[in-house]
Amino acid sequence: xxxxxxxxxxxxxxxxxxxxxxxxxxxxxxxxxxxxxxxxxxxxxxxxxxxxxxxxxxxxxxxxxxxxxxxxxxxxxxxxxxxxxxxxxxxxxxxxxxxxxxxxxxxxxxxxxxxxxxxxxxxxxxxxxxxxxxxxxxxxxxxxxxxxxxxxxxxxxxxxxxxxxxxxxxxxxxxxxxxxxxxxxxxxxxxxxxxxxxxxxxxxxxxxxxxxxxxxxxxxxxxxxxxxxxxxxxxxxxxxxxxxxxxxxxxxxxxxxxxxxxxxxxxxxxxxxxxxxxxxxxxxxxxxxxxxxxxxxxxxxxxxxxxxxxxxxxxxxxxxxxxxxxxxxxxxxxxxxxxxxxxxxxxxxxxxxxxxxxxxxxxxxxxxxxxxxxxxxxxxxxxxxxxxxxxxxxxxxxxxxxxxxxxxxxxxxxxxxxxxxxxxxxxxxxxxxxx
Amino acid sequence: xxxxxxxxxxxxxxxxxxxxxxxxxxxxxxxxxxxxxxxxxxxxxxxxxxxxxxxxxxxxxxxxxxxxxxxxxxxxxxxxxxxxxxxxxxxxxxxxxxxxxxxxxxxxxxxxxxxxxxxxxxxxxxxxxxxxxxxxxxxxxxxxxxxxxxxxxxxxxxxxxxxxxxxxxxxxxxxxxxxxxxxxxxxxxxxxxxxxxxxxxxxxxxxxxxxxxxxxxxxxxxxxxxxxxxxxxxxxxxxxxxxxxxxxxxxxxxxxxxxxxxxxxxxxxxxxxxxxxxxxxxxxxxxxxxxxxxxxxxxxxxxxxxxxxxxxxxxxxxxxxxxxxxxxxxxxxxxxxxxxxxxxxxxxxxxxxxxxxxxxxxxxxxxxxxxxxxxxxxxxxxxxxxxxxxxxxxxxxxxxxxxxxxxxxxxxxxxxxxxxxxxxxxxxxxxxxxx
Numbered sequence: 001x002x003x004x005x006x007x008x009x010x011x012x013x014x015x016x017x018x019x020x021x022x023x024x025x026x027x028x029x030x031x032x033x034x035x036x037x038x039x040x041x042x043x044x045x046x047x048x049x050x051x052x053x054x055x056x057x058x059x060x061x062x063x064x065x066x067x068x069x070x071x072x073x074x075x076x077x078x079x080x081x082x083x084x085x086x087x088x089x090x091x092x093x094x095x096x097x098x099x100x101x102x103x104x105x106x107x108x109x110x111x112x113x114x115x116x117x118x119x120x121x122x123x124x125x126x127x128x129x130x131x132x133x134x135x136x137x138x139x140x141x142x143x144x145x146x147x148x149x150x151x152x153x154x155x156x157x158x159x160x161x162x163x164x165x166x167x168x169x170x171x172x173x174x175x176x177x178x179x180x181x182x183x184x185x186x187x188x189x190x191x192x193x194x195x196x197x198x199x200x201x202x203x204x205x206x207x208x209x210x211x212x213x214x215x216x217x218x219x220x221x222x223x224x225x226x227x228x229x230x231x232x233x234x235x236x237x238x239x240x241x242x243x244x245x246x247x248x249x250x251x252x253x254x255x256x257x258x259x260x261x262x263x264x265x266x267x268x269x270x271x272x273x274x275x276x277x278x279x280x281x282x283x284x285x286x287x288x289x290x291x292x293x294x295x296x297x298x299x300x301x302x303x304x305x306x307x308x309x310x311x312x313x314x315x316x317x318x319x320x321x322x323x324x325x326x327x328x329x330x331x332x333x334x335x336x337x338x339x340x341x342x343x344x345x346x347x348x349x350x351x352x353x354x355x356x357x358x359x360x361x362x363x364x365x366x367x368x369x370x371x372x373x374x375x376x377x378x379x380x381x382x383x384x385x386x387x388x389x390x391x392x393x394x395x396x397x398x399x400x401x402x403x404x405x406x407x408x409x410x411x412x413x414x415x416x417x418x419x420x421x422x423x424x425x426x427x428x429x430x431x432x433x434x435x
Numbered sequence: 436x437x438x439x440x441x442x443x444x445x446x447x448x449x450x451x452x453x454x455x456x457x458x459x460x461x462x463x464x465x466x467x468x469x470x471x472x473x474x475x476x477x478x479x480x481x482x483x484x485x486x487x488x489x490x491x492x493x494x495x496x497x498x499x500x501x502x503x504x505x506x507x508x509x510x511x512x513x514x515x516x517x518x519x520x521x522x523x524x525x526x527x528x529x530x531x532x533x534x535x536x537x538x539x540x541x542x543x544x545x546x547x548x549x550x551x552x553x554x555x556x557x558x559x560x561x562x563x564x565x566x567x568x569x570x571x572x573x574x575x576x577x578x579x580x581x582x583x584x585x586x587x588x589x590x591x592x593x594x595x596x597x598x599x600x601x602x603x604x605x606x607x608x609x610x611x612x613x614x615x616x617x618x619x620x621x622x623x624x625x626x627x628x629x630x631x632x633x634x635x636x637x638x639x640x641x642x643x644x645x646x647x648x649x650x651x652x653x654x655x656x657x658x659x660x661x662x663x664x665x666x667x668x669x670x671x672x673x674x675x676x677x678x679x680x681x682x683x684x685x686x687x688x689x690x691x692x693x694x695x696x697x698x699x700x701x702x703x704x705x706x707x708x709x710x711x712x713x714x715x716x717x718x719x720x721x722x723x724x725x726x727x728x729x730x731x732x733x734x735x736x737x738x739x740x741x742x743x744x745x746x747x748x749x750x751x752x753x754x755x756x757x758x759x760x761x762x763x764x765x766x767x768x769x770x771x772x773x774x775x776x777x778x779x780x781x782x783x784x785x786x787x788x789x790x791x792x793x794x795x796x797x798x799x800x801x802x803x804x805x806x807x808x809x810x811x812x813x814x815x816x817x818x819x820x821x822x823x824x825x826x827x828x829x830x831x832x833x834x835x836x837x838x839x840x841x842x843x844x845x846x847x848x849x850x851x852x853x854x855x856x857x858x859x860x861x862x863x864x865x866x867x868x869x870x
Contacts, residue, residue, distance in 0.1 A: 022584050022726045032651075033583040130581075136727035139583025146565075148468040148574025149747030151459050216467075274733060277712055283729075291457045292571035292734060292744040298709060299730035309727040312584030324759040398765075 004037035005319050007073040010083030010090055012045045012054075012063050015104050015131065018304025019049045019080065019311045020055060030312060034319035038312075044068055070091035075370050076318055078311060079103040080131075088112050095119045095127070100322070102314040104131035104307060110205035113212065113219040128314035132368045133206045134159050134283045136306035138313060139300040142192060143287065150289035152214040154254035156267075156434055159206045161281030162197040163249040165189045167237070168279045170363075171246065176234050189281055199228035199250060202262040207251030210285070211262045215255060223343040227265040236356060236427060239398050240268050243354075243382065245431065246276040252432065259344035268354055268431035286434055294435075347407035352381070355399045356427035357416065361388040365421040369397065372419070376412035378404040394423050400431065439472035440732055440754050443509040445500050445525055446516030447480045450566065454515065454746045455490060456846050465747060468546040469754035473747075476514075504528035508610075511753055513746060514538040515566075523547050530554045530562070536760040537749040537756070539566035539742060545640035548647065548654040563749035568641045569594050569718045571741035572734040573748060578648045578722065585724035587649040591702075591869055594641045594715030596736045598630035598684040602626045602672070602701075603714045606681065611669050624716055634663035635684060635699040639753075642686030645720070646697045650690060658778040671791060671862055674833050675703050676819065680866065681711040687867065694779035694827050703789055703866035710869060721869055726770065728799025782842035787816070790834045791862035792851065796823040800856040804832065809852070811847035813839040829858050 009016055018044050020040060023030065040059055045051055048061040057062065065086050068077050077094040079101060087108050091101050096119065103109065109116065109132055120127045130140045134157065141166045143152070158164050161185060169180045181198065183192035196202050204226045212219045229249050240247050244266035254261040269276040274296050278284040283301030300306035321383050359365045366385065373380060381400045388395035401409075413426050444451055455475060458465065466472045475494055482484055483496040490496065500521050501510050512529040514536060516522050522543050526536050531554065543753045544551065544567055555562045565575045569592065579586070593599050597619060604615045616633065619625035631637050647654045664684050675682050680703035689696040704711040709731050713719040718736030723729050735741035780795065794800045801820065808815060816835045823830035836844075848861050 026584060026586055026726070029586060030584055033579070136641075137730060138577050141576065143580050144468070144574050145752060146576050146748050149459055149461060149465055149742065149744045150753040151464060274709060274712060277709060281514075289744070291461070291740040291747075293738075293741055295572060295732070295734035297730070297732055300728050303728075305726040308727055309582065309584045309724070312726075313581050316583040317580060321756065321759065324756065 004039050005075050006039050006041040006073050007076040007078055008042040008068040009078045010044045010068055012043055012051045014304045015080040015307045018308030022305055022308045022312055034316040036319055038315055039317055041073055042071055043224050065090045069097055076100045077177055084108055090171040091116055095123050095125055098123055098125060100126045100318050102128045102311055104204040106132040108223055110208040110219055126318050130314050131307045131310035133209050134285055135301040136309050137297045139285050139297050140213060147289055147292055153288040155210050155214050155287050156250050156252045157285035158248050158278050159251050159283050160197055160203045162190045165281040167247060170234055173232055177232055198230045200226045203249060203251045203264045207253055207262055207264055211253035215260050223262055225263040229266055232266050242269055246271050256344050258348045259342045261344045261349055262317045265430055268429055269434055273434050349406040350403050352403055352431040353401045353409055354429040354431055357397045357422060358394055358424040359397055360421040361392050361395045368419055369416055372412050373416045376408045378408060378412055439474050440510050441474050441476040442511045442513055443477040443503040444513045445479045447478055447486045449739045450515040450742045453743030457740055457743045457747055459738045471754055473750055473754055476508055477506055478753050495778045500525045501850040504532055505517055511535045514540055514858060519543055526551055529556050530560055533558055533560060535561045535753050537563045537746055537784050541567040541640040545643040545654055561753050561761055565749050566745035568644050569720055570736040571744050572732045574720050574732050575648060582724055582727055585726045588723040590645050590649050590722050591685050591687045592720035594686055594718050595632055595638045595685050597625045600684060600716040605669055606672050609669055615726050616764045635661045638686045640682060642688055642697055642699055646688035650695050658697055660781045661696040664701055665672055667701055680707055681706050693783045694777045696779045696784055700865055703864055704869055708869050784841040785838050787838055787866040788836040788844055789864040789866055792832045793829055793859040794832055795856040796827050796830045803854055804851060807847050807850045811843045813843055813847055
C-alpha cells in the first residue's frame with residue numbers, strides 16, 4: 001500500500017465527530033477503497049479539553065485554524081466548523097498552500113463558492129462538498145459523474161429535514177405551524193432559533209449549489225427567490241390534500257429558454273409522485289435529464305454519521321487520485337460554457353398556482369375574480385368554493401390554475417386584493433407536476 | 436484539450452444506438468466533463484447495411500468482433516451485444532490487448548465476472564458496468580464511491596421493469612398474471628419469450644452483481660435462490676393489500692452472521708415504504724448501511740437512452756483517468772477481505788412469511804395447523820380466516836409469521852401439506868420490513 005494521507009479537521013461538532021468515528025470504525029474497508037490509509041493528524045477546535053478524551057492520543061488537538069493551513073504534513077483539510085468566517089479564510093488559506101479541501105459548509109459555498117473554486121482551479125487542488133447538500137445522499141457525485149452524459153432539465157429537492165418534518169407532521173395531525181415547530185424543537189429536529197431552516201435559507205444555499213453543479217454556472221445568491229414555510233396554514237395543507245396534492249418545501253432549479261431559474265417555496269406536488277411521499281426528516285432529490293429521464297435519490301439529509309459518510313466519500317475520492325495530475329482528478333471544478341448565460345428573472349417563471357381567496361358570500365363575487373384572472377392571461381384548472389358557515393357570511397374560494405407567468409399572477413393578485421368582495425390576504429402557493 | 440479517445444462498440448441494438456445518439460447530441464458537454472473528446476471509431480454488427488445510414492460516415496462498420504480487439508486505435512471497447520458468447524471472448528480479448536471495457540451485460544458479469552475481473556486486474560485496465568444494473572441509475576457508483584465509508588448491511592431492489600410493470604398492473608386492475616403478461620408483451624414491456632424476466636433470472640444476475648460490489652466478494656450464481664412471479668395469483672396481491680403490503684419482485688442481498696445471503700423472490704413490503712410505491716416499469720434500489728443508514732435510488736431501468744446514459748458515465752470516468760496509473764483509477768476492481776467468507780445457506784435465511792392455506796371448513800383445522808407451526812419454531816403475527824362461500828365447504832387461512840428460519844418454514848409446509856384438512860398446495864411468500 002502507498003503512503004497514507006494525513007488530514008486535518010476544523011471543527012468537531014456533530015459532523016466532525018461523526019466523520020471521525022466512522023473513519024475509525026470502518027478504517028480497514030475505507031483504506032481498501034481509498035488505496036491507502038486516511039489518518040486524522042490534527043483537529044482544530046475552540047475547546048480542546050472537550051474532545052481530547054474522544055480522539056486517539058496521536059491526534060494533535062489545537063485551537064488556531066491557522067495550524068491546519070501551516071502544518072506541512074496535512075494534505076487535506078476537512079472543514080466542518082460551519083459559518084462564513086473563519087471557515088472562508090481557512091479554506092482559502094489551505095488551497096493557497098496546495099492542500100485539498102473537503103467541506104460540508106453550504107452557506108460558505110453558496111455565498112463564496114466562485115472565489116473558492118477559482119483559487120482551487122488555479123492551484124490545481126480539489127474542493128469536494130458532497131456533505132454540503134442532502135447529507136448522506138451522493139447527489140453531487142450523481143450530478144457530476146453518474147449523469148455526466150446528460151443535459152439536466154431541472155432539479156427539485158426536499159433538502160431541509162426540519163421543514164419536511166414540520167410539514168409531514170402538520171399533514172398527519174392537522175395541527176398548526178407554531179405548535180408543530182415547538183414539537184420539532186423539543187425533539188431536536190429544529191434549532192432554538194429556527195429561522196435558517198423554516199425561512200428557506202438553508203434550502204436556498206443547497207439549491208444554489210445544486211444549480212451551479214447541474215448547469216455549470218457560478219453561484220449567485222442574489223438570483224434566488226426564497227419563501228419559507230412559517231406562514232403556511234394547516235387549512236392549505238388540508239385543501240391541497242383534498243385536491244390530490246401534498247405540500248413540500250422544494251428547492252427548484254430549472255433550465256428555461258429565459259435562462260436558469262432558482263427558487264425555494266412551499267410547493268403542491270401530485271400525491272402519486274414518489275417525492276410527495278417522503279416523510280419526516282428525510283431528504284429526496286429528483287433530477288430530470290434528457291437521456292436518463294427522471295431519477296430520485298432519497299436518504300438522510302443530516303446527522304453525524306450520515307453526513308460523515310459523505311465527507312469520507314470525498315476523502316476516498318481525493319485519496320485515490322492524490323498523486324495523479326490535477327486534470328485526471330474527477331473532482332476538479334469545471335464551469336461550462338453556460339457560465340455566462342443569464343439567470344432567468346423570477347417574474348418570468350412559469351408555474352401552476354393555488355389561490356385561496358377569502359370572499360364575501362355574495363352573488364357576482366366569483367365573476368369579478370374570474371374576470372381579473374382572465375385579464376391577466378391565467379386560466380383556471382379547477383375551483384372549489386367552500387360552503388360558508390352561515391349564509392351570506394364570508395367564505396373561501398380555492399382555485400388551481402394552469403401554467404401561468406409569475407408576473408401575470410402577481411399582477412392578478414394585486415388587482416384581486418383591491419376588490420371590495422375580497423376580505424383578506426390571498427394565499428398564493430405554487431404547484432409543480434415534477435414529471 | 437488532450438487527445439481524444441477512440442472507442443469501439445460491439446452491438447448496435449437498443450442500448451448501442453441510445454449510447455451513440457446521446458454521445459452525438461451532448462458531445463460538447465460530455466467532452467467538457469471527460470476532459471477530452473470521445474469518438475466512436477468502429478462499430479461491429481452482424482448486418483452493417485442496417486446501421487450505415489444511422490452513424491457518421493467516419494465510423495468503420497464491420498462484422499467481426501475480432502476487429503475491435505485487433506484495432507490498435509481503439510482504447511475502450513463498449514460491449515452492448517448481450518449474451519454470453521461471443522461477448523465473453525470479445526471482453527477477454529480486449530482486456531488482453533490492454534483495452535478498457537464498458538459493458539451493459541449483466542448475464543456475462545454474473546456468470547463470468549471473476550475471470551473477467553481477474554484478467555482486468557492483471558492487465559491494469561478498467562471494466563465498468565454501470566449499465567448492467569438498473570439502467571440509468573448510478574447504483575454501482577453509489578455503492579463503490581458514494582458509500583465508500585460504509586459497511587453495507589443489505590441491498591434490496593426492484594431491478595426488472597417487466598416484472599414491476601406486471602405486478603403494478605395486476606394490483607391496479609385485479610387482473611391475473613397471464614392476462615397482464617399478454618398486455619405487457621403487446622406494449623413492448625415483455626419479450627415474446629418472457630422467461631428470463633418473469634422467472635427472476637434477469638433480477639438474479641443483477642442481484643449477484645450488486646452483492647459482489649456491496650460486499651467485495653466474487654460472483655457465484657450457484658448460491659442464489661431464485662423465484663419468479665409467474666405463479667403469483669391475483670388473490671395473494673389482494674390479500675397482501677388488505678394486510679397493508681404490496682408485493683414486489685425483489686433482488687435481496689444481506690450480510691448475516693452466517694455469511695452473505697442472495698435471493699430473488701416476490702416479497703411483501705409495508706405499503707408506507709417508498710419502494711413499495713414504485714410503479715410501472717421503473718426501478719428502485721434501497722441500500723442499508725451502517726453510517727449513511729437507508730438510501731433509495733430510483734429511475735429508469737431500461738430503454739435506449741437511459742441505459743446509454745450509464746454507458747457514457749462509465750466512458751467519462753475512464754476518459755478522465757485514462758493516462759493515470761491504474762491504481763489511481765477508481766474503477767479498478769477490488770475484492771475485499773470478505774472475498775473468502777462463505778455464502779449463507781438458503782435454509783438459514785431468516786425472514787417473515789405469508790402463508791395461504793386452502794383448508795376444509797371444519798372444527799379443529801386451525802388447531803392442527805397452529806400445532807405444526809409451533810412445533811417448527813414459527814410464531815404467528817396475524818391471521819385471517821376467510822368466510823367460506825358456503826358453510827362446511829373449503830376456505831382459506833392467510834397467516835403472517837414473525838421472523839423464522841427458512842428451513843423450519845419449509846419443514847412446516849411439508850408437514851402441513853400432509854394434513855387431511857389441507858386441501859391443496861400452500862402458497863408461501865416472504866415479507867421484508869426494509870427498515
